[in-house]
Amino acid sequence: MTATTDTGFAVTGRRLLRLVRVQRAFAAMLALGLASITLNIISPILLGRATDLVLAGVLGHGTTPGETKAQVVARLREQGHDTFAAMVGVVDFxxxxxxxxxxxxxxxxxxxxxxxxxxxxxxxxGRQATKAIQHAGARLRAEVEAKLGRLPLTRFDTTRRGDLLSRATNDVDNLIVTLQQTMSQLTNSVLLLVALLVMMFSITPLLAVIAVLVVPAAVAVTTLLGKRAQPDFNRLWAAVGGLTGQVEETYTGHALVTAHDRRDLALAEFRERNEAVFRAGYRAQFVSGVSQPSMNFVNNLGYVAVAVVGCLRVLSGGLTIGELQAFVQYSRQLSGPLTQVTGLAGIVQSGVASARRVFELLDSAEETDGETGRLPSPAAGLVRFESVRFRYDEDTPLIEGLSLDVRPGRTVAIVGPTGAGKTTLVNLLLRFYEVSGGRITVDGIDIATVPRADLRARVGMVLQDSWLFAGTIADNIGYGRDGAGREEIEAAARAAHADHFIRTLPDGYDTVLGEDGGGVSAGERQLITIARAFLADSPILVLDEATSAVDSRTELLVRRAMERLSAGRTCFVIAHRLSTVRDADTIVVMRGGAIVESGTHAALLAADGPYAELYRAQFAQPVTDAG
Known part of the structure; x- marks a missing residue:
C-alpha cells in the first residue's frame, strides 16, 4: 500500500478528530458538554434577574404608594433628573x-x-472524554504495532531503530496526552463561544457587535503565533526521535563503546542532540507561550469597550443594571474560550507534530502479500530460483539471472566471500525482500502469490545474530511452535545439545533471561535458537551461520544434530567456516551476486576453482619465517 501524507495542520487535526469521533463515549461527551454549557449560560440571567428584583424593591420602597410607575418617571423628569428617570423607566417596580x-x-x-x-x-x-481518548489511544497503539509488522524490511534498513521506537512510544504517548488535555476543553470552548454569542445578541446587539470585534483580532494573534511555532514543534519531535535513536544505539552497543573507549564521543553526540532538542523545545514553547498574554491584552481592550458603552446604555435607559450585569458576565466568559484555546495552542501544536510523525508511519508503504496461491500441505520442500534478479538500489544490480534447483530432502550449502549475496538469497526465499525479476517457487507455487504467513510457517530459520526476548528459557524455545508442551521443548533442547547447560542454571528451563538473552553467553543463546528451530519442525530449514558462536566441540555435536534434523527436509546452510559444509549434498559458491560454481566438496576441490581457493585460504598453514 502506498499513501501520501498531507502534512497540513488542518488535515492532521481532522484525522485526529476522526480517531476519537468513532468512540461511542465521544457522543456522550458532546451531549454532556452541551448540557453543561447551556446550564452555565442560564446562571447569569438568573443572577441578573435577582439584581433587578433588588433594584425594583429599593425603588418601590422609596416612592409613594398609590403612584404609578409612569407618574414617578414624569415627576423625576419635571425635577430635572432626566438620566435617573431613564434608568428608572426600564426597571419593573x-x-x-x-x-x-x-x-x-x-x-x-x-x-x-x-x-x-x-x-x-x-x-x-471529563469522564467520558477520558474514556473516549484512552480507547482511541489503545486503538492507535494497536494500529502502530500492526503497522510495524507490515513494514518492508527496507524501512528498517533505512530508518534508525530508535526513531521508529520514538514514533511508536514517545509520539503516540504525547499525542494521547495532548488529546486528554485538550479534547474536552476545546469542545467546550467552541460550544460555549457559540452559546455566549447567541445570548449576548439577544440582550443587546450593539454591545454584542463590540464584543465580537475582539474575536478576529484574537484569532489573528493565535494564527500568526501558531504558524511560527508549528515548524519548531516539528523540529522538536524530529530531534527527540534522533536523540532516542542515539541513546538506543549507545545502550545496545554499550560493551563496544566501553571497549573502544568511545564514551566521551558518545557523550558528546548525546550533548549535541540534547542541545538540538533544547533549542527546538525552547523556541517552540516560547513562541506558543507568548500567544496567551497577547490574547489577554486584546480581550481586555474589548472588555473595557463593553463596560464603557454598557454604562452609557444604562444611563440612557437602553439597558437595566441586571441586563448589563448579565452581559458583562457573558463578555467576560467570551474571553475565556479564546484565552483557553490560545493557552492550549502550544500543547495542540506539539500533539499535531507527533500526530504527523505517527500518521506518516501509518501511511508508509507496506509489504504486498499474495492471496491466490497456497502451498500444499504437507509441503515437499522443492525450491527453485528461476532467473532471479534483485537490487537494493535501482542503479546497483546485486543478483542477476540466478537459477538454482533444490530437491526435497537435500542440503545446499551457500558459500562465498562477504557481500556475495548469500544472505540476500535466503531473504528472498523468505520474502523479506521481493525479487526484481524472475521468480522463486516452492513445490511449484510462485511464492509471490502465497501469503507470507503461509510461506514462513514452512521455513525454520537460525540466524547468525541470535534473538531472544525477556522471558524464561522454556518460553524462548517454545516460541518456535504455538502450543508446544514442556516435554517437546526439553526434547528440542536435548537435540540441540542445550539441555545440559540449561539444567546447570539455578532455575533450569524456568530461568528468566534479560532483554536480548542477557544472563547466558553468546554460544548458549545460539543453542537456544537452534533448539527453537528443532521444535518448529519445518519442512525447509535455513541455517545462516548457525554455529558461528559455539565452540568447536559443540559445533561438532550440533552438526550431528543438524544432520538428523535435516533428514528428509530441504536445508539451506550459509557458512563462512567451510568445515561446516563438507557433508552438504551440494555446495554453491557465490561471487558478485551470481553462482560461479556448484558441486560436492570433493568435486569442487578437484576442480581447483573458486571453492578450492576459499578452502586453501581458510585452512592454509601459517608461513614461518626461517630467518
Whole structure:
C-alpha cells in the first residue's frame, strides 16, 4: 500500500478528530458538554434577574404608594433628573412595594442549582472524554504495532531503530496526552463561544457587535503565533526521535563503546542532540507561550469597550443594571474560550507534530502479500530460483539471472566471500525482500502469490545474530511452535545439545533471561535458537551461520544434530567456516551476486576453482619465517 501524507495542520487535526469521533463515549461527551454549557449560560440571567428584583424593591420602597410607575418617571423628569428617570423607566417596580425577598431567593436558589448541575455535567463529561481518548489511544497503539509488522524490511534498513521506537512510544504517548488535555476543553470552548454569542445578541446587539470585534483580532494573534511555532514543534519531535535513536544505539552497543573507549564521543553526540532538542523545545514553547498574554491584552481592550458603552446604555435607559450585569458576565466568559484555546495552542501544536510523525508511519508503504496461491500441505520442500534478479538500489544490480534447483530432502550449502549475496538469497526465499525479476517457487507455487504467513510457517530459520526476548528459557524455545508442551521443548533442547547447560542454571528451563538473552553467553543463546528451530519442525530449514558462536566441540555435536534434523527436509546452510559444509549434498559458491560454481566438496576441490581457493585460504598453514 502506498499513501501520501498531507502534512497540513488542518488535515492532521481532522484525522485526529476522526480517531476519537468513532468512540461511542465521544457522543456522550458532546451531549454532556452541551448540557453543561447551556446550564452555565442560564446562571447569569438568573443572577441578573435577582439584581433587578433588588433594584425594583429599593425603588418601590422609596416612592409613594398609590403612584404609578409612569407618574414617578414624569415627576423625576419635571425635577430635572432626566438620566435617573431613564434608568428608572426600564426597571419593573411597583411604587410603595419593597424587595420581594421570596422572588430574589428563588432566583438565587435556581442559579445555585443550575451551577451545581452544570458542574456535575462537566465532571461526567471529563469522564467520558477520558474514556473516549484512552480507547482511541489503545486503538492507535494497536494500529502502530500492526503497522510495524507490515513494514518492508527496507524501512528498517533505512530508518534508525530508535526513531521508529520514538514514533511508536514517545509520539503516540504525547499525542494521547495532548488529546486528554485538550479534547474536552476545546469542545467546550467552541460550544460555549457559540452559546455566549447567541445570548449576548439577544440582550443587546450593539454591545454584542463590540464584543465580537475582539474575536478576529484574537484569532489573528493565535494564527500568526501558531504558524511560527508549528515548524519548531516539528523540529522538536524530529530531534527527540534522533536523540532516542542515539541513546538506543549507545545502550545496545554499550560493551563496544566501553571497549573502544568511545564514551566521551558518545557523550558528546548525546550533548549535541540534547542541545538540538533544547533549542527546538525552547523556541517552540516560547513562541506558543507568548500567544496567551497577547490574547489577554486584546480581550481586555474589548472588555473595557463593553463596560464603557454598557454604562452609557444604562444611563440612557437602553439597558437595566441586571441586563448589563448579565452581559458583562457573558463578555467576560467570551474571553475565556479564546484565552483557553490560545493557552492550549502550544500543547495542540506539539500533539499535531507527533500526530504527523505517527500518521506518516501509518501511511508508509507496506509489504504486498499474495492471496491466490497456497502451498500444499504437507509441503515437499522443492525450491527453485528461476532467473532471479534483485537490487537494493535501482542503479546497483546485486543478483542477476540466478537459477538454482533444490530437491526435497537435500542440503545446499551457500558459500562465498562477504557481500556475495548469500544472505540476500535466503531473504528472498523468505520474502523479506521481493525479487526484481524472475521468480522463486516452492513445490511449484510462485511464492509471490502465497501469503507470507503461509510461506514462513514452512521455513525454520537460525540466524547468525541470535534473538531472544525477556522471558524464561522454556518460553524462548517454545516460541518456535504455538502450543508446544514442556516435554517437546526439553526434547528440542536435548537435540540441540542445550539441555545440559540449561539444567546447570539455578532455575533450569524456568530461568528468566534479560532483554536480548542477557544472563547466558553468546554460544548458549545460539543453542537456544537452534533448539527453537528443532521444535518448529519445518519442512525447509535455513541455517545462516548457525554455529558461528559455539565452540568447536559443540559445533561438532550440533552438526550431528543438524544432520538428523535435516533428514528428509530441504536445508539451506550459509557458512563462512567451510568445515561446516563438507557433508552438504551440494555446495554453491557465490561471487558478485551470481553462482560461479556448484558441486560436492570433493568435486569442487578437484576442480581447483573458486571453492578450492576459499578452502586453501581458510585452512592454509601459517608461513614461518626461517630467518
Amino acid at each position: 411597583t411604587p410603595g412595594q419593597g424587595v420581594d425577598m421570596a422572588a430574589v431567593a428563588a432566583s438565587l436558589l435556581a442559579a445555585l442549582v443550575v451551577t451545581a448541575v452544570s458542574g456535575l455535567c462537566w465532571m461526567l463529561q
